[in-house]
Amino acid sequence: MKKILLPLIALLFCILILFSGCQTLSSLNKSFTPQDSLAVHYLDVGQGDAILLVDKDDTMLIDGGNPENGPDIVNYLKRIGISQLDYVVATHNHNDHAGGLADVVANIDVSNLYVTHSEETTASQNIIKAANNKNVPISTPAPGTTLNFGGSAIVFLGPLSLHENVNDDSLVFKVTRGGNRFLFTGDMARAAEQELLSQNLDLEADVLKVGHHGSSTSTGYVFLRAVNPRYSVISCGAGNDYGHPHEETLSRLNDIGSTVFRTDLLGTVIATSRGDQLTFNKTGISPTQEYQVVDNGLVSMPNQETPETNSDPVSASFIGNRNSKVYHLPTCPSLPRESNRVYLNSFEEALEQGFTPCGVCKPPS
Numbered sequence: 001m002k003k004i005l006l007p008l009i010a011l012l013f014c015i016l017i018l019f020s021g022c023q024t025l026s027s028l029n030k031s032f033t034p035q036d037s038l039a040v041h042y043l044d045v046g047q048g049d050a051i052l053l054v055d056k057d058d059t060m061l062i063d064g065g066n067p068e069n070g071p072d073i074v075n076y077l078k079r080i081g082i083s084q085l086d087y088v089v090a091t092h093n094h095n096d097h098a099g100g101l102a103d104v105v106a107n108i109d110v111s112n113l114y115v116t117h118s119e120e121t122t123a124s125q126n127i128i129k130a131a132n133n134k135n136v137p138i139s140t141p142a143p144g145t146t147l148n149f150g151g152s153a154i155v156f157l158g159p160l161s162l163h164e165n166v167n168d169d170s171l172v173f174k175v176t177r178g179g180n181r182f183l184f185t186g187d188m189a190r191a192a193e194q195e196l197l198s199q200n201l202d203l204e205a206d207v208l209k210v211g212h213h214g215s216s217t218s219t220g221y222v223f224l225r226a227v228n229p230r231y232s233v234i235s236c237g238a239g240n241d242y243g244h245p246h247e248e249t250l251s252r253l254n255d256i257g258s259t260v261f262r263t264d265l266l267g268t269v270i271a272t273s274r275g276d277q278l279t280f281n282k283t284g285i286s287p288t289q290e291y292q293v294v295d296n297g298l299v300s301m302p303n304q305e306t307p308e309t310n311s312d313p314v315s316a317s318f319i320g321n322r323n324s325k326v327y328h329l330p331t332c333p334s335l336p337r338e339s340n341r342v343y344l345n346s347f348e349e350a351l352e353q354g355f356t357p358c359g360v361c362k363p364p365s
C-alpha cells in the first residue's frame with residue numbers, strides 16, 4: 001500500500017507545482033503595462049483602423065483593419081504578451097475596420113465582442129461566425145453604457161440612431177483616465193456628429209481619433225470645436241486611393257491648434273496616460289511645434305499657458321490664431337481655441353503682425 005501511496009503523493013505534488021507554475025506564467029503575461037497607466041496603440045494597418053487599449057490587466061481591441069491585417073495584429077498582441085482580450089469592438093461593418101477581426105477572434109481568447117446594429121457585410125458575418133465558434137458573447141452597447149477598464153472609465157455615446165450611411169452607425173465612445181480623455185469615432189460622418197452635438201453630450205477630449213481616416217465628410221467645425229482635442233490621430237494608408245486625410249480636415253485641425261499624428265507618416269503611434277500626464281512615443285505635426293521632448297525620448301503635453309492678449313477680447317475687431325497666423329472675424333465658424341487666440345484691433349494690425357485673412361469668413365485686408 002505504502003509503495004503505491006508514495007509515488008501518488010509525489011505525482012500530486014508535481015501536478016500542483018505545474019499548475020502554480022502556469023499561474024505565474026499567465027500573471028507574467030498580464031504585466032504588459034510597466035506602470036499604472038492607460039496605453040493606446042494606434043496600430044499602423046495601412047488604410048483602416050485598429051487600436052489597442054491596455055490599462056492594468058484590461059485589454060480592448062477597437063477594429064482590426066482589413067482581412068490581411070488580422071495575422072499581423074495577432075502577432076503584435078502575442079509579441080507584447082497579450083494572449084487574451086477582454087473586449088473586441090467592431091465600430092462598424094466595413095472591411096477596413098471589421099475585416100481583420102475574424103482572425104483575431106479565432107486566434108486570441110476574447111471575452112466580449114461588441115458590434116453595431118447595421119447592415120451586414122462579409123466582414124461582419126465572418127466575425128460573428130468566429131465568435132459563435134468559440135462561444136464569445138456578442139452584444140451592442142447602448143449609448144450611456146459604462147465600463148470600468150483598468151484605471152479608466154469608458155462611456156458609449158453613439159450611434160444614437162441608425163443611418164443610411166454605415167459609417168454613421170459607428171460605435172462612438174470616450175475613455176477617461178483621470179484628467180485625460182480619448183474619443184473614438186470609427187468612421188462617423190456629419191449626420192452622427194450632429195446627433196451627438198444635439199444631445200449636449202460632453203464630447204471634449206484630449207485625443208481625438210479623427211473620424212473616417214481624415215475624410216472631409218467627418219470632423220465638422222462645430223463637432224471639432226466641441227471636442228477641442230489637443231491631439232488628433234489619423235489612421236490611414238500612405239498614398240491611399242481616397243486622398244485621406246483630406247486637406248479640409250487637416251486645415252480644420254490646424255486651425256484649432258491640434259497636434260496631428262498620422263499613421264501613414266509615423267507608423268504605429270502609442271499614447272500613454274497616467275491620468276495627469278499624457279505622452280506619445282512619436283512626434284506629431286504641431287502648428288507651433290510647442291511640444292517638449294523629455295529625456296526618455298517621449299513627447300510631452302504642451303503646458304497650457306495663459307496667453308498674453310494683445311488687446312481686449314470684448315472690443316477686438318479680429319481674432320488671430322497664433323499658430324496658423326490666420327485672422328478671423330469674431331463671428332467666423334472656425335475660430336481658434338481660446339489659448340491660441342490673439343485679439344486684434346484692426347486688420348492693419350493683423351497684417352503688420354504677419355497674419356493672413358481667413359478663407360472662410362473673409363475679413364477685410
Ligand SMILES: [Zn+2]
Binds near residue numbers: 092094166167187
Ligand atoms: Zn467605414
Ligand SMILES: [Zn+2]
Binds near residue numbers: 048094096187213
Ligand atoms: Zn474606414
